[in-house]
Amino acid sequence: MKLRKSLIAGFAVAALGASVLAGCASGGGDDGGSAGGDLPALTIAKPDGAITTESHNPYLGDSSASKYGYAKVVFEPLALVNPTGDLGTTPWLAESVEWNDDYTELTVVPRADVTWSDGEPFTGDDIVFTFDQFLSGKLTDSSGLNYQGATVDGDKITLKFGNSKYTAQARVLHTPIVPKHIWENIEDPNTDPLTEDGLAVGTGPYVLDNWTTESVTLLANEDYWGGEPVVPALNYVSYGDNAALTTALVSGDADWAQAFIPQIEDSYLAADEDNQFLVSPTAGAGTLFFNLQAEPFDDPALRQALAWTIDRQAYVDVAREGASEPIWNVTGLGDVLADEIIDEFASTEYSVDIDKARQILTDAGYTWADEKLVDPDGAPVTFSISVPAGWSDWNTEQALIAEELDAALGIEVKVDQPDWGGWDAARQEGTFQAIIHWLEDTGNVYGLYTSTMDPKWIVDGKAQFNFGRYDDPAVTEALNTYANAASDDERAAASAVLQQSFAEDVPAIPLGAHPLLGEFNTRNYVGWPSEDDQYASGDPTQPGVVQVLSKLTAK
Numbered sequence: 001m002k003l004r005k006s007l008i009a010g011f012a013v014a015a016l017g018a019s020v021l022a023g024c025a026s027g028g029g030d031d032g033g034s035a036g037g038d039l040p041a042l043t044i045a046k047p048d049g050a051i052t053t054e055s056h057n058p059y060l061g062d063s064s065a066s067k068y069g070y071a072k073v074v075f076e077p078l079a080l081v082n083p084t085g086d087l088g089t090t091p092w093l094a095e096s097v098e099w100n101d102d103y104t105e106l107t108v109v110p111r112a113d114v115t116w117s118d119g120e121p122f123t124g125d126d127i128v129f130t131f132d133q134f135l136s137g138k139l140t141d142s143s144g145l146n147y148q149g150a151t152v153d154g155d156k157i158t159l160k161f162g163n164s165k166y167t168a169q170a171r172v173l174h175t176p177i178v179p180k181h182i183w184e185n186i187e188d189p190n191t192d193p194l195t196e197d198g199l200a201v202g203t204g205p206y207v208l209d210n211w212t213t214e215s216v217t218l219l220a221n222e223d224y225w226g227g228e229p230v231v232p233a234l235n236y237v238s239y240g241d242n243a244a245l246t247t248a249l250v251s252g253d254a255d256w257a258q259a260f261i262p263q264i265e266d267s268y269l270a271a272d273e274d275n276q277f278l279v280s281p282t283a284g285a286g287t288l289f290f291n292l293q294a295e296p297f298d299d300p301a302l303r304q305a306l307a308w309t310i311d312r313q314a315y316v317d318v319a320r321e322g323a324s325e326p327i328w329n330v331t332g333l334g335d336v337l338a339d340e341i342i343d344e345f346a347s348t349e350y351s352v353d354i355d356k357a358r359q360i361l362t363d364a365g366y367t368w369a370d371e372k373l374v375d376p377d378g379a380p381v382t383f384s385i386s387v388p389a390g391w392s393d394w395n396t397e398q399a400l401i402a403e404e405l406d407a408a409l410g411i412e413v414k415v416d417q418p419d420w421g422g423w424d425a426a427r428q429e430g431t432f433q434a435i436i437h438w439l440e441d442t443g444n445v446y447g448l449y450t451s452t453m454d455p456k457w458i459v460d461g462k463a464q465f466n467f468g469r470y471d472d473p474a475v476t477e478a479l480n481t482y483a484n485a486a487s488d489d490e491r492a493a494a495s496a497v498l499q500q501s502f503a504e505d506v507p508a509i510p511l512g513a514h515p516l517l518g519e520f521n522t523r524n525y526v527g528w529p530s531e532d533d534q535y536a537s538g539d540p541t542q543p544g545v546v547q548v549l550s551k552l553t554a555k
Contacts, residue, residue: 039554040524041217041233044069044540045254047245048238052213055193056200058176059139063193068216068236069541073549074117074202075176078108078127080544081169084280084516085534087336087443089169090547093122093177093203102486103166106159106173114225116179117207118198124157129180131159139189143171164484166491167442167450174543177203205229205549226550231525249275249519256520258539260393264321264519274523278530278538279323281513283336284441285448286315286324286394288385288401288509291433292468296381301364303506307350308357309408310401315511319397324512330503332448332510340445342496345503354408361409373410383433384414388423394436397511428462430469438514440465446482449498452508454479470507516542527551 048067055063058071065071078094081087091097094108114122127150133139134147141147146162165172179201186192186199194200200208205226206218216236220229237254239245246261248254250271261268261277269275288310290297297303312326327334328349333341365376373381385401387394395417402413418426426432439451450456450465453475457465478497485491518538520528529536529548536544 042255043235045257046238047242073206074204077174079173083282103164118201167446274521278518280516280537284439284514285510289467305357305360308353327510331499334513371410382412384416385434386416388420389417525552
């Protein structure tokens with residue numbers, strides 16, 4: 001992750017305040033509106049069906065605040081880590097954030113002149129209290145922060161952790177900060193829904209106004225530290241499925257969403273020139289995982305041949321309908337991490353080269369009979385690829401791979417589309433042959449390699465990642481070194497080992513960047529992230545939503 005150890009808000013914060021205030025001024029012109037006047041609300045939509053239980057607790061994944069995403073505009077973090085673009089960090093509730101050499105200590109300076117939405121001042125005590133909840137066990141450490149305590153020196157607070165957080169910086173920095181004066185009286189923060197009056201208090205740009213099972217409304221926080229937001233209100237709505245969501249976006253009933261919409265050009269973009277769609281590549285990837293413990297994928301030659309046969313551009317153009325970027329480099333790293341690729345592999349990329357794939361197989365003892373591939377033991381090569389039914393983009397990719405491998409190599413690929421439960425059990429227990437899956441996105445090279453080659457994910461015989469059960473002591477050591485290194489040189493040396501092993505062993509095949517998607521319109525507001533300015537993703541469920549809202553101005 002391209003995070004500088006020391007990040008001072010300075011100019012960025014000045015620009016933030018200027019942006020917000022300029023937006024207020026523009027809203028008071030010919031449009032006759034202002035942040036508190038005639039400008040319209042933004043409706044943020046999800047396709048997740050009815051959300052029937054009210055809960056504003058930002059730490060609960062199943063709370064309505066988390067499911068809708070409005071927790072992120074009420075409770076703010078210390079800093080925002082951009083999962084796309086330059087992968088940089090913007091201090092937020094902290095004026096600065098600085099890691100020590102081995103990323104076991106984070107020193108922050110709380111932002112001055114910030115108030116909670118109930119008018120109480122925000123101080124460093126709130127930061128320490130927030131993290132101390134994990135230390136005392138009052139709040140479950142579901143993110144695995146391994147927080148060990150804090151020290152205070154003047155206006156500087158140093159948070160200490162039991163192990164390096166280099167690969168988990170975002171998890172630390174995105175921890176929602178909560179008010180001590182309220183939460184110290186909450187008996188069980190792991191379950192409290194914060195529905196009583198006066199509990200849903202944050203530092204964010206919006207405050208809760210109304211909650212129903214149909215929608216949630218939040219109003220601009222007039223005393224927000226960054227200046228009163230230009231958008232006067234946010235309405236959060238959840239539709240039954242992507243089709244209903246698309247209809248709402250086209251009709252203007254919804255303004256902002258994140259969803260994979262099939263035929264998006266015809267179904268959404270063509271409906272209005274103000275409709276926009278932003279694809280934000282991340283360090284993660286849609287990846288073809290192999291069961292390395294069973295035939296036919298226990299043979300690296302077959303995996304290498306597939307890597308020279310599968311068309312990543314077709315994955316992007318057909319399966320993802322353009323909403324991705326192909327990954328061709330032999331290290332498995334995409335464009336977002338291109339400058340992390342070692343010199344040896346900087347220009348070493350796969351292509352669709354059937355002759356090369358067939359030569360690899362021939363050299364390994366494979367033959368063909370009636371145009372069908374036969375392994376060195378005389379058995380026809382066939383396998384299944386499993387993806388849950390209804391995952392339309394990856395279901396399409398299953399069909400593409402089956403067609404490509406049959407035509408090019410004579411391999412029969414069976415398309416398996418079980419329900420989620422069956423697929424989940426198979427991937428954990430290792431009873432699949434091949435699956436398409438996402439990666440753990442750490443914002444750096446570690447995410448790909450821990451996801452595909454790290455034995456730590458196998459617990460009690462079940463896998464959470466590394467589904468193929470790859471196990472090489474040298475790679476495991478390099479992964480541990482990378483995660484805990486005290487210098488960039490150590491980390492670079494470990495990365496070189498990981499890249500070399502991945503290129504040689506091909507334990508999995510990344511197909512294309514796993515992007516964050518955003519649909520929004522520019523009818524009333526401009527300043528959204530774009531392909532040329534990926535200061536944040538266009539996904540309103542991400543922590544960067546507050547950054548986007550701070551940059552929007554009236555059209």
